[in-house]
Amino acid sequence: xxxxxxxxxxxxxxxxxxxxxxxxxxxxxxxxxxxxxxxxxxxxxxxxxxxxxxxxxxxxxxxxxxxxxxxxxxxxxxxxxxxxxxxxxxxxxxxxxxxxxxxxxxxxxxxxxxxxxxxxxxxxxxxxxxxxxxxxxxxxxxxxxxxxxxxxxxxxxxxxxxxxxxxxxxxxxxxxxxxxxxxxxxxxxxxxxxxxxxxxxxxxxxxxxxxxxxxxxxxxxxxxxxxxxxxxxxxxxxxxxxxxxxxxxxxxxxxxxxxxxxxxxxxxxxxxxxxxxxxxxxxxxxxxxxxxxxxxxxxxxxxxxxxxxxxxxxxxxxxxxxxxxxxxxxxxxxxxxxxxxxxxxxxxxxxxxxxxxxxxxxxxxxxxxxxxxxxxxxxxxxxxxxxxxxxxxxxxxxxxxxxxxxxxxxxxxxxxxxxxxxxxxxxxxxxxxxxxxxxxxxxxxxxxxxxxxxxxxxxxxxxxxxxxxxxxxxxxxxxxxxxxxxxxxxxxxxxxxxxxxxxxxxxxxxxxxxxxxxx
Numbered sequence: 001x002x003x004x005x006x007x008x009x010x011x012x013x014x015x016x017x018x019x020x021x022x023x024x025x026x027x028x029x030x031x032x033x034x035x036x037x038x039x040x041x042x043x044x045x046x047x048x049x050x051x052x053x054x055x056x057x058x059x060x061x062x063x064x065x066x067x068x069x070x071x072x073x074x075x076x077x078x079x080x081x082x083x084x085x086x087x088x089x090x091x092x093x094x095x096x097x098x099x100x101x102x103x104x105x106x107x108x109x110x111x112x113x114x115x116x117x118x119x120x121x122x123x124x125x126x127x128x129x130x131x132x133x134x135x136x137x138x139x140x141x142x143x144x145x146x147x148x149x150x151x152x153x154x155x156x157x158x159x160x161x162x163x164x165x166x167x168x169x170x171x172x173x174x175x176x177x178x179x180x181x182x183x184x185x186x187x188x189x190x191x192x193x194x195x196x197x198x199x200x201x202x203x204x205x206x207x208x209x210x211x212x213x214x215x216x217x218x219x220x221x222x223x224x225x226x227x228x229x230x231x232x233x234x235x236x237x238x239x240x241x242x243x244x245x246x247x248x249x250x251x252x253x254x255x256x257x258x259x260x261x262x263x264x265x266x267x268x269x270x271x272x273x274x275x276x277x278x279x280x281x282x283x284x285x286x287x288x289x290x291x292x293x294x295x296x297x298x299x300x301x302x303x304x305x306x307x308x309x310x311x312x313x314x315x316x317x318x319x320x321x322x323x324x325x326x327x328x329x330x331x332x333x334x335x336x337x338x339x340x341x342x343x344x345x346x347x348x349x350x351x352x353x354x355x356x357x358x359x360x361x362x363x364x365x366x367x368x369x370x371x372x373x374x375x376x377x378x379x380x381x382x383x384x385x386x387x388x389x390x391x392x393x394x395x396x397x398x399x400x401x402x403x404x405x406x407x408x409x410x411x412x413x414x415x416x417x418x419x420x421x422x423x424x425x426x427x428x429x430x431x432x433x434x435x436x437x438x439x440x441x442x443x444x445x446x447x448x449x450x451x452x453x454x455x456x457x458x459x460x461x462x463x464x465x466x467x468x469x470x471x472x473x474x475x476x477x478x479x480x481x482x483x484x485x486x487x488x489x490x491x492x493x494x495x496x497x498x499x500x501x502x503x504x505x506x507x508x509x510x511x512x513x514x515x516x517x518x519x
Contacts, residue, residue: 012149015149018144023056023143026055026056036052037073038073039070039072040061040070046061046086048067048083052075055092057071057074057090057093058089059074060083061085061087061088064086065085066084067083074093075093079138087145088146090144091140091141094140095139158497158500159497163494163495165396165493170391172391173377173391174383174384174387174388174389175360175377176388177386177388179239179241218355219353220352220353221352223348224240224336224352226333227320228332228333228334231320232356234356236438237319238320238357239318240316240335240354241354242313242315242316242352243353244350245312245347245350247312251343252307254309261302262304262307262343263301263302264340264342265340266316267296268296268334269294271321272321272335273319273321273481273482274286274300274317275386276315277314277316277317278306278307278314279312282385283304283306283307284303292324294331295337314342314347318336360374365390366428366435368475370388370477371390379487380487381487382423382483383425383480384483385481385482386480386481388477388480389487390476390477394473394474395468396415402463416460416494416495417461418494419436419458419459419461419476419490419491419493420457420493421490422441422454422490423484423485423486423487424441424478424480424484426442427439427480429476429478431461431476431477433475436460439459440455441454441457
């Protein structure tokens, strides 16, 4: 759901923006204030809040059941309002009760600010259901309510037609990151840090130097160091290698995982993914997809069939999966932030070698120089773990022939190229050195296609980034993290807009998409 005219989200936002336009003056003039908890019938498992701006108010129900809320706390004395499950409304308060409240401006109760942030993103609408509701001494004129969207939303006037480009699967080449291949018994070539001094951030070399021979950013420490300090947010990756790690008993091939298996427990910041390698061989992975609480323990079950007894180099590659884009989460930390425990052995203190980013990033493998920076090998089956992939393709003739969108006044968007990243797992993609985004082919958690269709598979490539010469091929570069399933599924599509709701349009499915635009 990308907000294009053929998507339900477009109409959701259109209705919201229209209502906000009407209330904008009062919202801008009003002093910022926290939300007020509202009394509700059948509050259930959620909370109900109101936010007043002059004569306008947002009201929201965070629960999974419909409820009736009292607007007394917002100054609309004697008025009640029915809200659907996980819904919000923008109303104008009118009448004696509302006027009295304006003069009094009763103190708002302190509420969780993130809820205010959530309500302001869920909207209200346009053709605006301007229905006056008689609510005792006070009346609420409804500008928008998210639980009545289908009543206000017509079928889409156009749809996106996708055509897979001919030519068969892309021909991929690959290069795998060289991680933790050094001997488990090598001694660190720098003194270990006993603790993290206040001046460490200023004394570290710049992370991810360019590809002109500058050394890597490396820290030798007695303990792991939080990822953001190491990378300075110049990379989503950091690697932690613990030298001379002892593997015994259930954590070896001979022990065959007896006693419940071999588990590596790592304290990390939330929204962090881990890949675990022993002497450069992947033996396990895990990820956290939540943003609350923001410090957790990730348990990684290791594949002991790949581990022999004795001392090895244990490498934990941490991938930063982003910060919460709503409310505020504290602390804002990523990577390893606490204890590292293998079975019953605490590994937190030891000889750690910590590196910012990946070698492929320092070599610029996503850019033109990446073609000759490393030795690429043909690959056909599936995307490998911590591996760079590279393929070439022609600019479609339809895009070469089409006039730029801005060249014809009033013209709709012309044909557009999309990359279908199906077959990959999670990572970052570039076309001709331009980032087209980070991808993660996990199934949707909500909505009518939950558990099946991925949250996003198609990634738009702006035509201006494509080669305008048929003799010069485009290059797609992909950094894959945990590994994918099938390179043959990754393909190129041409998208064009066509009139009407489309041959596959179904009102029931349209209603489900609109309902998925919940708070």
